[in-house]
Amino acid sequence: MDPAVPAIGSSLPRVDGVAKVTGRARYLDDLDAxxxxxxxxxxxxxxxxxxxxxxxxxxxxxxxxxxxxxxxxxxxxxxxxxxxxxxxxxxxxxxxxxxxxxxxxxxxxxxxxxxxxxxxxxxxxxxxTPVYSLEDALACKQPLYKDTNVFKQFLIRKGHEADAELDAAFARAAQVIEGTYDTSPQExxxxxxxxxxxxxxxxxxxxxxxxxxxxxxxxxxxxxxxxxxxxxxxxxxxxxxxxxxxxxxxxxxxxxxxxxxxxxxxxxxxxxxxxxxxxxTTKRHPCRTHHRLAVDAAGEILAVDIDVVMDGGAYLTLSPVVLSRGVLHAAGPYRCPVVRVRGRVVATNHPPHGAFRGFGAPQTTFAYERQMQKLAIARGEDPLALRKRLALRSGDTTATGQLLGFSVGTDEVIAAIEGVAGTAPTRDGTGPTGAPVRRGRGVCFYFHGAGFTGSGEQRLAGRATIALTTAGTFEVRSSSTDIGQGSITMFTQIAAGALGVDASLVSVIDPSTANVPDSGPTVASRTCMVVGSLVDQGSRALAGQLQTWAAENGLGGRPLLEIAKARSAHGELTHTVQYEPPPGIEWNDTTYTGSAYPVYGWAACLVDVSVDLDTYEVTIDRCVQAVDVGKAINPSIVKGQIEGGTLQALGWAVLENVVYKDGKVANANMTNCIVPTFADAPDLETILVEVPYPFGPSGAKGVGEIPMDGPAAAVANAVENALGVAFDRLPISPEAIAATKSQWSPS
Amino acid sequence: MTSYLRPRDLEEAVVARAAYPNWMVLAGGTDLMVNANHKPIPGGILDLWRLGEIGFIRVGDGAIAIGAGTTWHEVERHPAIRDRLLPLALAAREIGALQIQSRGTLGGNIGTSSPVGDSLPVLLALDATIEVASVRGRRSIPYSTWCTGYRTSLLASDELIVAAHIPLPGAGTWTTWRKVGTRRAQSISKVMGAAAIILDGGTVVSARVALGAVADRPIRITAVEDAVRGLSLARAAEAARAAVRTSIQPIDDIRSTSVYRREVAENLVARFFTSAAGVS
Missing domain, CATH: 3.30.365.10 (Aldehyde oxidase/xanthine dehydrogenase, molybdopterin binding domain)
Incomplete structure (x- = not known):
């Protein structure tokens, strides 16, 4: 291999980085027209x-x-x-x-x-008369969508056929944990x-x-x-x-x-x-999740029963798919023989809610990880040990009956957190301003299905093309867009690695429907895992074609670059690959059973907080995320994805919100619709865990969304640990904390 | 069309101000740029940016005079202000981002007179005097009387702000400041406060306590000032808390709630007194 070939797993600098930091990159408004x-x-x-x-x-x-x-x-x-x-x-x-x-x-x-x-x-x-609340939408006095106001509903059943069996499982329980969890819209x-x-x-x-x-x-x-x-x-x-x-x-x-x-x-x-x-424009769906969890005397989960209701806004848009991902993650990465998940997304007169990193999963993750925290408290069990005891592993089945095999990073991510956790902070202390503070620690464990749900990838049948151009260089042609997440660099690295050439000989062309095949949308943590895999396969196949041509033309055994140069004189050579599902992926869209996703990312998160008792502000003192990404093609970019997603999740937990008043966004400006600044961000500790996915490029699986799912629950768990009061509604604002003052555990 | 005038000196400026009293007085432009999206464009702009006669920091024996055109960056960096008027330096550091601090001015904050102007409670607590000029001459206005309502002040329509004169606190005076915003940086205040507490050992001789974002203007909390005289710091803290409770009526808005603002205002003011204990 050429020594300049960027190794998979090396942090090649961003291909688009210099243009972006020097202002040379031209966004739409900069284009000459x-x-x-x-x-x-x-x-x-x-x-x-x-x-x-x-x-x-x-x-x-x-x-x-x-x-x-x-x-x-x-x-x-x-x-x-x-x-x-x-x-x-x-x-x-x-x-x-x-x-x-x-x-x-x-x-x-x-x-x-x-x-x-x-x-x-x-x-x-x-x-x-408009409809704004979930209750009014469901009561359907004013039909907005058909005669039900329900855009879509799902029912997942595992381990039972009728509600009576579910009720029986709850009747056997030594303990039932029950709660309602509200998550806010997010910009x-x-x-x-x-x-x-x-x-x-x-x-x-x-x-x-x-x-x-x-x-x-x-x-x-x-x-x-x-x-x-x-x-x-x-x-x-x-x-x-x-x-x-x-x-x-x-x-x-x-x-x-x-x-x-x-x-x-x-x-x-x-x-x-x-x-x-x-x-x-669209926001994250506000969501209310009612969650019941039944355990036996030994603390084993007997059954879970979950009801998810999302506000879809005024039109259907992508709400059915968001709800789908929400319900498919709602039972969490825990062993459970009996599961019922009901989900509905309803019409209201809010502007349509839509896609946002995590796509329904952050909402239901918040609910199940708050439930696990309450179970740990009720049992007096260490919260991380409880999760470790109940977590899904290879050989277990998910809520949809998917038998997990490869690439289950449960033990690795939990061990990573255990390894760095250290002593929990002392509860009572004094902050930098002299104000008393309460400190607490929260953890969470979660998973995120990578790629499209169910048979989605098969239906999409995404394609990508690798081309040898007439200039003797290589081009990746896909409709996957780089929107800042680094996919151009990742594709360059995969193609150069698979071809065995210097990265400078590979370019990723700007996506246009005139010159790239449909690789499917840039969503669902699928760009690296699914389209990257097509780029990997296509590059290898193109290299093979070149070797065959070389053998036929008396150039056998010459370096690939030399062959490419000779072949390019005869015109462009391309290879297009279409997605084929890995073996064993079966999904039933009617019963919502089977392999909901080809593979999952696994993650654990630890958060230490302090609550200022003068101002009721939460400071995130520490946030560690251990994420199983299969393989980090470019660790620097992968860490960037995880840090960015984590901060977005921490913001959602404590300070972000979209406030509707009479159906209108009341805080429609950056002054009042706030997102965290660096001053609000802790030093984010990111631990990359690599349990390879055999059908991803070099083992890689999705990373874009997973860091968004868990941290909000970890923050809520930490604040509960600090104050002794449950926080089941986002955001956990200083105003919300102040309102619970009379219920705090005594100092 | 908007008229625009950039006077060469203060004399020309006050003449222009008298001639065009409805024009917007521009210092750094940070209000103008925000208003550009929401409010009618002003008929004219009188631009005082970098006007030499109002851009100074003069350290005198008993006071520091800060020209109205001084930017927050200049305030925050000035050694004497950091040394003697620390709350003002700290407030300067919290105003927007560095870009805003490099354009926004002391005079702009005083002139705009917003209830959430970050420096204003500090000016109240430090008992500043505002010097203004017009074609009629100069006059000084105690800042404690300056604010007359929501974004209104005693500044006459032909006057310009020249400087704030801030007396240097004595050795036994504890000065402090705290802002509580919607987040840690670049935020609008939900509650803020400043205090100057004159101590004799552990006893409060007198105090000036001011709050922002809890009324239609920045306010001195005289009920606190009356309640704490002669008390030990610990007792003063509790008396101050009780006095705040009955003397403010903050509002609910998009950024916070009345209940929260009241409770945090009590806590901050009480903390001003307990934190003074460490220095007395």
């Missing part, structure tokens, strides 16, 4: 009602701008995704379903004029707001923008524009973060710029203002 106009969106101020008219202020000079409404949409007025219930623009006579829903569009030569013009357009809406707060540009050339629409999933946008635009696959080209621009927020929502902006560009007969771009972005 001579003559491009700017778009602005007219939004509803009403949460629920019927759009009766769209009034244009007669005093405004409309000659300088272009206005578009639902009537200008050439194809179907839907954001095609799972179900076609969400319009791109509300049509007159149709229902407005949430505040800040898009009703009309304006394009103008300057952004200021576009925003000014938008202020002179007034939607006239006949208001109806992704990617650094680059949503941004998109469209231009029509020769009857085709070219759309470029900030996005995770070019082919999701492509699918939506085919429907909206009423065109075939070649009628629209979607290209990802350099993207400043997504976290799920640019999974489904970019199709909305794409629809808007496409319609405006057609009407304005020129390129039109829309770059959301930050406040607009927070107000109008």
């Amino acid at each position: 001579a003559g491009a106009w700017h778009g602005a969106t007219v939004r509803s101020k009403t949460a629920f009602g019927v759009l009766e008219a769209i009034d244009l202020d007669p005093a405004f000079d409309w000659s300088q701008v272009v206005v578009a409404t639902a009537a200008d949409i050439p194809g179907a007025n839907v954001i095609a995704l799972i179900e076609d219930d969400q319009p791109a623009l509300v049509k007159i006579g149709q229902r407005v379903m949430h505040v800040d829903e898009a009703i009309a569009l304006v394009a103008a030569p300057t952004r200021a004029l576009a925003f000014e013009a938008a202020k002179h357009i007034t939607p006239r809406v006949r208001a109806m 992704q707060m990617y650094i680059e707001p949503q941004a998109m540009m469209a231009e029509w050339r020769d009857g085709r629409c070219f759309i470029v923008g900030s996005m995770q999933c070019p082919y999701y946008v492509h699918k939506a635009m085919k429907a909206l524009l009423g065109c075939g696959p070649d009628g629209v080209v979607i290209t990802q621009s350099v993207t400043g973060g997504g976290f799920g927020g640019k999974e489904e929502y970019p199709s909305m902006l794409a629809a808007h710029v496409a319609v405006l560009a057609a009407k304005a007969k020129r390129a039109v771009k829309i770059v959301y203002d930050r406040d607009e972005d927070i107000a109008a």
Whole structure:
């Protein structure tokens, strides 16, 4: 092997790093677009009602701008995704379903004029009684979706067929732990707001923008524009973060710029203002989980019974899939013979909730890890020892009856935490300001299914291409986007490693539906594990093809680079690989049984906190995460993923929140919709554990989402340990802590 | 269109201020940039940024004078302020991020007069005097009387803030400050407070105690000041706690609750007294 070949497991510097830190990387708003106009969106101020008219202020000079409404949409007025219930623009006579829903569009030569013009357009809406709470949605006095308000429901049963058997298991219990857990909506707060540009050339629409999933946008635009696959080209621009927020929502902006560009007969771009972005785009689903846990006298779990209800918001969007991941993780990584999980996601008049790192699992993880904490307290058992005693291992079955075999890192991640835990902090002390503090320690243990749920990967049948270009270099062509997580570097490393060439000879091309195959969306912790595996296989196959060609052309035995150089003179050579599921993966979508995921990541987390008794603020003094990632292709990037996900989880635990008031985001600005700063972050300790997945590239499995799932429960467990009061609702704000003061354990 | 004027000196500035009393007085621009998204663009801007006559820190025998155009970064870095007016240096360090501290000014904070202005309780506790100028001449206003309501003050429409004069606390005076924000940095205050406690051994001779973010303006808590005179620090802490409880009516808003603000205000003020015990 060439000594310059970057080894798998080495921290190759980020391929895109220098361009990003020097400001050379050009995001959508930086792109040259001579003559491009700017778009602005007219939004509803009403949460629920019927759009009766769209009034244009007669005093405004409309000659300088272009206005578009639902009537200008050439194809179907839907954001095609799972179900076609969400319009791109509300049509007159149709229902407005949430505040800040898009009703009309304006394009103008300057952004200021576009925003000014938008202020002179007034939607006239006949208001109806909105639905905001889970209770009202379920009671369904006001149907928003079909006649139930339930977008999707699931029922998982293990070890029983009828409820009576479940009841019998609970009747045998020596102890039942029961609780209700509420988790809050969360804003992704990617650094680059949503941004998109469209231009029509020769009857085709070219759309470029900030996005995770070019082919999701492509699918939506085919429907909206009423065109075939070649009628629209979607290209990802350099993207400043997504976290799920640019999974489904970019199709909305794409629809808007496409319609405006057609009407304005020129390129039109829309770059959301930050406040607009927070107000109008998707958030993490708020969720209420009721959890009952039955144990016998020896502390073995007899049964769990879980009921999950999520607020889907006004349209279905991705809610069924979010709920699916939520219920599939709800029973946790623990041995349990009898499981019932019920899940519902309901319609309300909140803006639609959507994808966010973890995708339903953080919500239900919070619930089961609070339950395990309560069980440990009730039994007087060490919390980590309890988890170790009950955890799933190879040979056990999950809630869906999946028999675990390879790559179960339970013992390794727990041992890693035990190894560094040290002595728990002394409960009572004094903080740096002289205020008394209460300290506590919390742990959690959790898992996260990597890749799409059930048969999703088979249905997607993702593809990736490795090409030898005519320049004698190699290209990775996939629709997986680098949104800041480092996938370009990871793909480079995998391809260079598999080909045995220097990383500088490999490039990962910018994803465009014109020049990359559909590798599936950039979601579900699947980019490295699934698409990386395709890149690995494709690179090896291409190297094989080159060796065969060399043998046939008298170059056998020469170095690959020399062969590649010779072969490139004859034109491009490509190899495309399509995903094949690993053997033994069987999933029943009707009964929700079988292999929910091809493999799981496993993690344990330890958190030490101190609570300032003057201000009731929680300080995270220490946070250790041990995460089984299968194999860290690039340890520096993997640690970055874990640290970022951990801080996002710590923020969700103690300070982040999206506050709705009358259906509107009441804190739609960065001043009040806060995320942690470095001053709020502890030194994050990350321990990489590698229990290889035989079907991932070099053993790698998913890492993107897992760090988000566990830390919030660990924080709640630590605060409970400090104060002696249970915290079952997020965020654990200073205000929430102050309100429990009378219940604290005595000093 | 917005008119813009950048005077060469203070004399030109006060003439312009008299001529255009409705123009926005711009110091570092940190309010203007926030307002740009939410409020009408002002008809005119009088830009005092880096105007030499209001950009100074002068250390005198009994007081430090800080020009209105002094940035928070300059306040925070000044050795005499750190040495003698530590709460002001600490407050300066908590105002936004370094970029904001490099643009935002003392005069801007005083002029905007927000109930959550981070330096304002410190100016109350340290008993600052504000010097203002106009074409009519100069006058000094005790900062304790400066704030007249929500973002309103005694500053006349033709006046400009020149400086804050802050008396140097004596040897027996314990000064302190604490901000409680929505997070650890770059946050808007939920509650903040400052105190200057004049001690004779372990006994409180007198005290000035101020709170921010608990009323429509930064306020001195005179009930505390009255209650603690002559008490030991431990008893003063409890008397102060009780006095705070009955003297503020904070509000619920997007950042916090009335209950929380009241409770934390009590705790902070009580802590000001107990923490003074270590130094007396």
